[in-house]
Every structure is written in structure tokens, then in C-alpha cells.
Amino acid sequence: MREIKTVVIAGAGTMGSSMGETFAKFGYDVILYDIFQEALEKAKKLISLNQETEVVQGMVTKEESEKLLSRISYTDDVNEFKKADFVVEAIAEKIEIKHKFWKEVSQLVDEDVILCSNTSGLSITKIAEVIKNPERFAGMHWINPPHIIPLIEVIRGEKTLEENAEVVRELCVKLNKKPVVVKDAPGFVLNRLQFSVMREALNIVERGIAPVEAVDDVVKYGLGLRYACLGPFQVADLGGLDIFYNISSYLFEDLADQKEVFGRLKECIEEEDAKGVKNGKGFYDYSNGKDEELIRYRDTMFTKVSKTLYEEK
16 A cells, blocks of 8 residues: 555535645645635635634644645646545535546546545445546545544445555544544434434424524533533433433424425525525624634634543543
8 A cells, every 4th residue: 555645635615625734734745626726715715714723722833834834735737636645525515526526536546546535425335436446435524624623434335445444544543533434324424413413403493492592502502512522322321221211202203304404494595595604694694704703713612622522531
């Protein structure tokens, strides 16, 4: 297996730029690729903003931050993939777009280069159908914001060789992440859990049990605090499985089980074109700089929690 020195990341959006920042932090040379120059410029700005937060929080020194930034280059030239020792794709979540990309890029790179997709839930097996040597292809699902959140899901498709998935897992460890290896299923693990919570949150608001702000507070100051330290099975063991069994016996039947998008989320997209922070309106208002204010708050708080989790042992 070749030594990984140069990592090429496709897609200079929020995820790709943050992933590139992480690889650079641990000494890898990073080439951030995007077909749009505007996206590359935005990536430079976002990485600089992230680094500001890390310097202020004492995660890195100013000198370390400057070295990190020097390891990242930006390009719209697809031939730069020929320099790759490892490739991660973080482009649009549409199978046809990923197929077009991988059909070309898997032909450009050397045959011993491992290829990964950061898809949030598309089938790794399906994406691999167009890839040359699909046994070297796996999912590498980073969680937003990637430079802070410890978890990475490593997903094995039907043709992914176990030893190649292990290389991806070991690389995650070198990045000081907390990888888990999972099977290829829609949404993998994190998003299956996340969207089951979202569905019930929408249901609670739709039924008038509590408003949006109250639901967020319940998660932030109760459930989220609990789950930041313990998984759901550990919480159940500590609470008593007999109690969880009894509550499940009457509560499961009243929980949301809708199969289609509904409630406030449907209204935001279909009636108001409200996409959240990215266009200034969503469940909350993000005009007049509230978007950057929330991003800074999120990164500051996530960094504090992440530092605590890394210090737990």
C-alpha cells in the first residue's frame, strides 16, 4: 500500500474545505479541487474563519495555523488528481453527478490510490458501479463541521476490500478522529439516528406539543448533553432497561412514523425557499450577520465539547 502524502479533495464547499483543513493540520499536502473558482475563494475564506476560532480557543498556535494554511492549494484542473495518494469526494449529493465525476477521476489516478466518497447516505455500492477497480472505493462520511467533530463513518460497499476499509479507518485514527466501520445502508448510522429525531421534532411542533425553540432547548440542555457523553444503549442501561421497556410499550405507538417529508420542513422548502443559514432563513432568521454569528457560536461550543471528550480518558 502506497504511503499517503498528498490528499486530493473534490468539492470546495463547507465539507470539502473543512476536511482539507483537517488533513493539512496533520501534515498532509492537500489539493482542494472544484470546477467553480467562486467556490475555491469561499473555501479559502471559510478555512481562515475556522482557523481564527482554533487560534482563539488555543487549539493551535498562530505559527501552526500559518503552516497549515500553506499546505493547502486550490485548483479547478482535474489533472491534479494524478498527484493523489488518496482521494475524497464531497460534491453534490446526486448519484448522476457522482457517477460522472468518478467515471473520469478513477481513470486518472494510479490504480493503488484509495478512493472515498463523503456522501451522507447514498449507496456506496451504487456509486462504485462506474469506478475503475471498485474494491478500493469506500465511504468516508465526515460530520459537519469536519475539522471539529470527532466521528467519521467508514462505509464498506459490496465490493470494498476489507483491507482497504481498514486503511481508511487507520487514516482516520491518524487524523485523531473516532472512526466506526459500518455496512452500506441508506443514511448509514448517524443520519438514520439524526433523521429519526428530526421526524419526531417536526411531529412535536406540528401537533402543538411544543414550539421550535422549546424543542431545541430540550435537546441542547437535556438530551444533547446526555448524548454528548453516553450513547443511547448506555443511557438505557444506566436508567434501567425495565423502565425503558415499560416506556417503550406505550410511547412507540405515539411517535411519528410518516414516510414523506411533512410539517415545517416541507413548508420551508416548498413554500418559502427557506434553506437555513445558506440563504438567511429557515426555522430561524439569519439576516444581518446572524448566520456568521451562529457559525462562530457553533464552532466555539463544539470545540469546547470536543476538547472535553478527547480528555475523557
